[in-house]
Amino acid sequence: AGRAEEQQEYRNFERSWWFSQMEEFFGADQWSNRALEEALGAEANGLACSAATAAVAQGLAPEVSVVCALVAEQAPHLCPVSTSTSFAGIDSLRLARLAYAIRTRLGRSVSAARLRAAGTVSALMVAIEEAEADVSAKSKQCGPPTDMGREYTIWFTPGQHSPMGSWVLRSDEPIDVAAMRRALAKLADRHCALRAEIQDPMHYMSMLFDAAALWGLCGACLEASGLAVARLLKRLICWALVRTWPRVRCGTREQIYAARFPDAPAAPLAVYTSDADGQPLRAQARFERFMKATVRGIKPPFQVSIFEVSCRLVDVWAWAEQYGRGRFAITRALVGGSCVGLVYVDAKSREWGPLLGPGSKRWRTPPYRFPALFFVPLSSGNPLWLRLERADEIHLCYKEGDQRTSREHHAVAYRAAPQRDAETGGAPTVVRYMAITMYHCFADGNCYMPLAQDLFALYDAERKGEDATAALPPLVGPPAFELLERRFLDTVLCRPTPTRVSLRGSIFRYVGLGYGHSFGFEPAAVALLERAAARYGLPFDVALLGLLVCSQARADRCERVQFTVYAPMRDGAAEATMIGLFSDWRDVCVGVDLELATVLGTLLQLFHTVQHREWLPFNALRKPEATIVNVQPLDMERRSHFQHLGENLWWGGDTFREGPAARAERMDWARQPLTFNIEQQDASFWWIMVDVGNTERQPSWLRCFGEALAQAADDLLLQPLAKVHRPFPENIWF
Known part of the structure; x- marks a missing residue:
């Protein structure tokens, strides 16, 4: 029993x-x-260096100070940075950003592998000095990449011929759409992956996909057998796979995008202020559904989508829950007659605070499963998050205290006078989202850093009327697709190179x-x-x-x-x-x-x-x-x-x-x-x-x-x- x-x-x-x-x-x-x-x-509770701590050690040579400053930007916990500072613990993302910053500011190319091997700032300086002659020599030999009209044989799976998860950004400032379109045009001209199209039907890939996998397992055995007929058979199969593999062609920007994006210059940029049914984007729920449907349906290879959500927040709102009821107001903060933001005010609890977006240094991450639109640091010290679920419905998440175990409250508020005119509160607050979406067969998750670095450097230069191409480091060596083709051919030809494709x-x-x-x-x-x-x-x-x-x-x-x-x-x-x-x-x-x-x-x-x-x-x-x-x-x-x-x-x-x-x-x-x-x-x-x-x-x-x-x-x-x-x-x- x-x-x-x-x-x-x-x-x-x-x-x-x-x-x-x-x-x-x-x-x-x-x-x-x-x-x-x-x-x-003693510093167990903090990582970043304090304001009183210098980011870079004093008394360094000018060039060394620049390199130390770049390391401090990517790894603040290493401050103060000197020539003996070890950056062995920097992750791969920060290493890539450090390599990009060195190329942009110093004009010298140091690989991520060389950065990992350097270990300290002094060794990194040696690597940078050695890289200078290599970069200039490569630039003279290769010049700018010429991929227009070329076809490449690259590896990807049939399942990767679909959009990746989008990289989503937010801006609470107006976006210069014309400057963004010009920046995207220059970005597409710069990277061959943004002008790529598959020349052959995808079912060709499905037929050859498993054949290539089997060949990768048994091809080396034919070469190792030592028989002349086996080596001849190996060359024949390699030739057949390479000749029949679907090709990817790099066209001009106009060839790829002009039909879908007729506005000059032809660039993959779409701006949405309403959804597919023509309903204006005035709340988060409708916007989120529409954005997911939009990015899933983009055409290859690439698209940037801007969504403008017009939020009418200035009003009096009322909420009622089992534990109580109340009212609050969202009003504009005026300084010298100019609006500098929105303010949350609750007269009953005497709590107030500004509405802050994710770009603010005072922003705090909302509780899990609550995609907030704004964060409010209340005067009482308690945090509050707001979400505009629908045009006339705000969801609130209020936390009693600043501790992890502090009690959290969820409430739903509606306009206290819904019969009032829709224009109450003046002009709406426009929140802008930008979704960057690429097809997985032409990109991976590590592409966000170079894509975002290039795009926003070009965008800032276009807004200021400066030479946009001067804001970017030059592309050195062969195009990306040529490197990927080399990896695929090494695999098919059974060459034991470390970068061969699996x-x-x-x-x-x-x-x-x-x-x-x-x-x-x-x-x-x-x-x-x-x-x-x-x-x-x-x-x-x-x-x-x-x-x-x-x-x-x-x-x-x-x-x-x-x-x-x-x-x-x-x-x-x-x-x-x-x-x-x-x-x-x-x-x-x-x-x-x-x-x-x-x-x-x-x-x-x-x-x-x-x-x-x-x-x-x-x-x-x-x-x-x-x-x-x-x-x-x-x-x-x-x-x-x-x-x-x-x-x-x-x-x-x-x-x-x-x-x-x-x-x-x-x-x-x-x-x-x-x-x-x-x-x-x-x-x-x-x-x-x-x-x-x-x-x-x-x-x-x-x-x-x-x-x-x-x-x-x-x-x-x-x-x-x-x-x-x-x-x-x-x-x-x-």
């Missing part, structure tokens, strides 16, 4: 977990300040049901983990990946963790400034000894593997059993008057009251036995999203993994030399 009761209790526990525990959050509440100060030092195919696939789970790292926890990673010279994204390795090894009780990571593959001197599908799958193996492995040792081993590119192209035969890892950092740098937004500010709508998402009764089909997505939500919030095949790993495994992840984060902060493999506490029930 006791055994039956225990089994029933476990079934009830597992059912409760299944429907109510789809997300877990890591904050900083579980760590005491004293323990953190002992482990990380031909994946669809023959080998995983078939099974699975379930998902998400782990959220809140800003306070992210700040502490960034501090710990910087202390040991680890990039933050590599540190998160290392925590996953430790957790999986402990949950699986194994000594070798193998996974496939979607790597940027942009190690060339000019590749960080190119637009193209450079990212590719690479197989990584990390040893985690059952007796000796420590958390810090495992993270350092992983960093060494990533830093020195000790990985192999993806093996398609292992796809049904592969663990896939995708790391997606966000470039949140403000450019011109635009602020890059995370998906939490424009995707999903207001579901705050509904609470966390619940799993369905039935499982969905899983993509792989195990998939990790490490995704940055905004400047200070990260997610680890896990998809698990139920056949290989039951829900009890995921609970074990979650506990291992929490303990690995604790160990990195407080006891980095703790063993990875150790028994779990007896009071935890998986």
Whole structure:
């Protein structure tokens, strides 16, 4: 009887977990300040240098000061920067931005791989001096790229012939549409990927896709056999694959865009003030639905869409909930007779504050599942977020206090006098969103940085009437598609080059049901983990990946963790400034000894593997059993008057009251036995999203993994030399 009761209790526990525990959050509440100060030092609660701290050490030579200033811009936590400063812990995104800044300001090209190898500012100065002659020589030999009318043979999967997730930016200032159109025209002329079109029907790709994957597995065997007939057969198959592979042609900007965008100059820019039904965009809900439908339906290869949302906020609003009711007003703040912004005023509670957008330095991230339009720092010290759900409906999220555990209230407010004239409050407040969308077959997630850098440098120059092309570093070397074609040909010809393509195919696939789970790292926890990673010279994204390795090894009780990571593959001197599908799958193996492995040792081993590119192209035969890892950092740098937004500010709508998402009764089909997505939500919030095949790993495994992840984060902060493999506490029930 006791055994039956225990089994029933476990079934009830597992059912409760299944429907109510789809997300877990890591904050900083579980760590005491004293323990953190002992482990990380007195500055455990802050990363960025204070205002009193100089960004660059004094007494440096002018050129060295410029380089130190560039490093300080990309990695503020390294301040003050001197020649002996080590930047080994800068992540790949900041390295790419540093390489771009060096090219722009110093006119010298240093690859991301060379930056990683340099390690210190003094070594970086040597690399820059050595790169000067190389860049000038390449410029003389290659000159500007000539890709007009050329056809290329590049690799992409049939599923990648679709729009990527859009990069969405917001501006609270008017957009100079004419200057933006001219900037986009120059941007398209500069990058071949923005003028590309597929010449052959896509079903050709579907036929050849699996044939190329099989050839990638067996082609090398023919060469290794030593038989003359085998080598002849290899050359024949290579010739057939290359000749029949679908071509991508680079045309002129007018050929690609003139028919769809007739306004001169022909540039892929569309401006929307109303939706597909002709209804004006006056609230967030309608705008969000329309933007998602618009970006999903763009034509290849590229489009920029501007959405103008006219918000009539100035009015008196009333709300009523179970816990009370009240009124507030939104009015204009006037200084010298000129409007300088909007102000929230609640006469009953005597709270007031300005309405701030994401571009403000005082902006605070809203609670998860509440895509706010404005943030209000109230005079009482409490935060408030506003969302204009519909033209006459505002959703409010009010927090009592500034702590993570402070109570949050959600309310819905309507205009107190809806019969009043629609023009009440004068001219509307116009909020402008810009969505940048590219087809995945011509770009990857790492293209945002070079695309945004070039676009907004050109836009600012056009607005000021300056020479726009002088604002950009020159393109050095062959066009992006020529490099990608070289990688594909190296693969087909079975050349053992490190940049060859991993031909994946669809023959080998995983078939099974699975379930998902998400782990959220809140800003306070992210700040502490960034501090710990910087202390040991680890990039933050590599540190998160290392925590996953430790957790999986402990949950699986194994000594070798193998996974496939979607790597940027942009190690060339000019590749960080190119637009193209450079990212590719690479197989990584990390040893985690059952007796000796420590958390810090495992993270350092992983960093060494990533830093020195000790990985192999993806093996398609292992796809049904592969663990896939995708790391997606966000470039949140403000450019011109635009602020890059995370998906939490424009995707999903207001579901705050509904609470966390619940799993369905039935499982969905899983993509792989195990998939990790490490995704940055905004400047200070990260997610680890896990998809698990139920056949290989039951829900009890995921609970074990979650506990291992929490303990690995604790160990990195407080006891980095703790063993990875150790028994779990007896009071935890998986």
